[in-house]
Amino acid sequence: MALPDIHEECGRVLDGSRTRRWEERTSGRAMPGMPLNTGAVEARAAITRVLASWSGVVAEQRRTATPRREVRALAGFLLRHLDWLRGHEAVVDLAEEVAGLMRAAARVVDAPPKRGMSVGGCTVAGCGGVLVAWVARDPGKPPEVVCTETPGHRRALHEWLTPGAEPADADGDAPRPAAATTPLWLSATDIARLWQAPRGTVYRLASEKGWRRRSRSGRTLYHVGDARQSLAERGRRAAP
Known part of the structure; x- marks a missing residue:
């Protein structure tokens, strides 16, 4: 069962210890930025939940102890009972759920990063x-x-x-x-990215509107409240 392996891959995407395959194909190196990935969180949780649910079914109907709630232990338990599962009336549902989990996890592993x-x-x-x-x-x-x-x-x-x-x-x-x-302080690059605005516009508004600023490790950071207000006003003016 490949679910434990792709569960681990999602974990490496989640904590940044693994370069996503998309990044390897396009740049050959990891992209900068926060590595936390909520899609990976959701995919890993779904894998654990489904394996635990089916392990519970097997344990109840075969009158045996359930394994610990850990993906490799759950998958190994189901594999040991695979012959019995093949004859179960809901085996098609199990196969479809596993295939869906694999597809969802693969999308996380191969997705361009946010x-x-x-x-x-x-x-x-x-x-x-x-x-x-x-x-x-x-x-x-x-x-x-x-x-x-x-x-x-x-x-x-x-x-x-x-x-x-x-x-x-x-x-x-x-x-x-x-x-x-x-208070939340962000760089001009971060503000431009979050509000999807040109970085030059961010610098211009920061100067014109007198955004509060501070320096940290040689970088100028701006008060997010000031940025939000200025960029919201800009958006309203641009609206038809």
């Missing part, structure tokens, strides 16, 4: 994840802030930056309101 950056801790109370701002692949969609621990904890970047706008999560967990008011 560059992102950490913007602080998750705003949902009790969640220990890190929020990462991602540029959407679709130019018509705004950048999103997504939790690395629970991908369902997500907002559009401009919503997350608006004080008091953080929602409860889908399960009703309460947000931590203070997180959105924490």
Whole structure:
């Protein structure tokens, strides 16, 4: 069963220890930027969930102990019972689920990377994840802030930056309101990428509008609240 191997590949994409095949084919080296990949998080979670579910079915019907909830242990358990599974009435469903998991994980491993950056801790109370701002692949969609621990904890970047706008999560967990008011400082390159604006426009607006700035390790960083307001005004003027 190849699922454990592609599960590990998704893990290497997730933590940046592996160069994506797309990057190897096009550049021969890893692209810069935040390596965290929410698609890899979701693919790995789905593999574990499906293998654990089917292992539970086998253990219950064959009256045997379930393996530990670890992908290689789960896959090995199912392989040991493969002859029995071949005769199970739901074996077609199992085959289809495994094939779907393989396709989804392969898309993650081979996908062109989305560059992102950490913007602080998750705003949902009790969640220990890190929020990462991602540029959407679709130019018509705004950048999103997504939790690395629970991908369902997500907002559009401009919503997350608006004080008091953080929602409860889908399960009703309460947000931590203070997180959105924490100052966030980004470089002109990062601002241009997140708002999909020319870098020259960012520098011009920073000068004209007097954005707050600070220097860190020789780089000039701008206050995101100032950038958001100026770029929002620019967007409204450009709208028909």
